Amino acid sequence: MSDSIVVDRLTVRRGHRPVLHGINARMPKGSITGLLGPSGAGKTTLMRAIVGTQKVRSGGVTVEGHPAGSAALRYRIGYVTQDNAIYGDLTVERNIAYYAALYRAPKGAVKSVLAQVGLTDHAGQRADRLSGGQRTRVSLACALVGDPDILVLDEPTVGLDPVLREQLWDDFRDLADDGRTLVVSSHVMDEADRCDRVVLIREGRVVADETPAALKRATGTDDLDEAFLTVIRSREED
Numbered sequence: 001m002s003d004s005i006v007v008d009r010l011t012v013r014r015g016h017r018p019v020l021h022g023i024n025a026r027m028p029k030g031s032i033t034g035l036l037g038p039s040g041a042g043k044t045t046l047m048r049a050i051v052g053t054q055k056v057r058s059g060g061v062t063v064e065g066h067p068a069g070s071a072a073l074r075y076r077i078g079y080v081t082q083d084n085a086i087y088g089d090l091t092v093e094r095n096i097a098y099y100a101a102l103y104r105a106p107k108g109a110v111k112s113v114l115a116q117v118g119l120t121d122h123a124g125q126r127a128d129r130l131s132g133g134q135r136t137r138v139s140l141a142c143a144l145v146g147d148p149d150i151l152v153l154d155e156p157t158v159g160l161d162p163v164l165r166e167q168l169w170d171d172f173r174d175l176a177d178d179g180r181t182l183v184v185s186s187h188v189m190d191e192a193d194r195c196d197r198v199v200l201i202r203e204g205r206v207v208a209d210e211t212p213a214a215l216k217r218a219t220g221t222d223d224l225d226e227a228f229l230t231v232i233r234s235r236e237e238d
């Protein structure tokens with residue numbers, strides 16, 4: 001499988017603090033990579049570097065053979081941030097239509113993503129009157145409507161009920177099976193099990209980059225939470 005995203009000795013400082021310390025990772029085309037790690041580990045910073053909105057100090061990220069942030073990638077990456085960059089004074093449908101126009105999406109795309117994220121019944125509602133989970137789904141719809149090759153999703157399932165969470169992971173799988181590359185951050189280890197690979201980040205360093213099965217095998221446990229703790233403990237003993 002060829003790599004869609006290659007992170008090569010990436011070093012980032014934010015403020016005056018080093019946040020990523022020369023990390024390497026590869027994300028195969030047509031797969032889901034989960035970014036896992038404690039709060040503040042550097043997951044969002046890595047995602048920003050992949051999307052090309054993060055100033056890097058050294059090393060870099062290549063996406064589909066182009067340096068991250070290149071004009072050639074502009075319409076090929078969908079990014080959902082944690083703070084739901086949607087317009088509160090527009091309806092759900094208008095928000096998505098705005099991105100549809102930006103990405104020159106085909107007619108019908110807005111309706112189809114509305115259904116995909118389960119918001120058809122809220123199409124006419126102002127975005128600032130939605131719940132947190134609904135807002136997250138609008139952001140996701142905005143990213144999906146352009147039919148991007150690469151989707152970078154920062155904790156897309158926070159605040160969602162288990163049924164919708166399950167549905168979205170099924171959608172993510174379909175998108176990957178269609179050849180798209182997904183990078184999804186999460187705090188929830190049971191979601192890591194739905195990924196093809198998991199990249200565990202701690203204090204700006206990659207402590208594991210494996211398939212969930214290999215990670216479980218290597219740590220002798222079936223529980224990914226436990227596997228993560230085992231990896232961290234073994235690192236601390238080194």
Ligand SMILES: Nc1ncnc2c1ncn2[C@@H]1O[C@H](COP(=O)(O)OP(=O)(O)OP(=O)(O)O)[C@@H](O)[C@H]1O
Pocket residue numbers: 014015016019037038039040041042043044045046
């Ligand atoms: N604008 C900023 N200026 C300075 N430091 C920052 C800034 N944004 C984030 N940081 C720091 O960079 C580090 C990594 O943050 P990042 O948001 O990448 O972590 P994260 O793993 O995504 O965390 P979370 O799971 O809580 O979202 C943290 O120590 C954070 O305090």
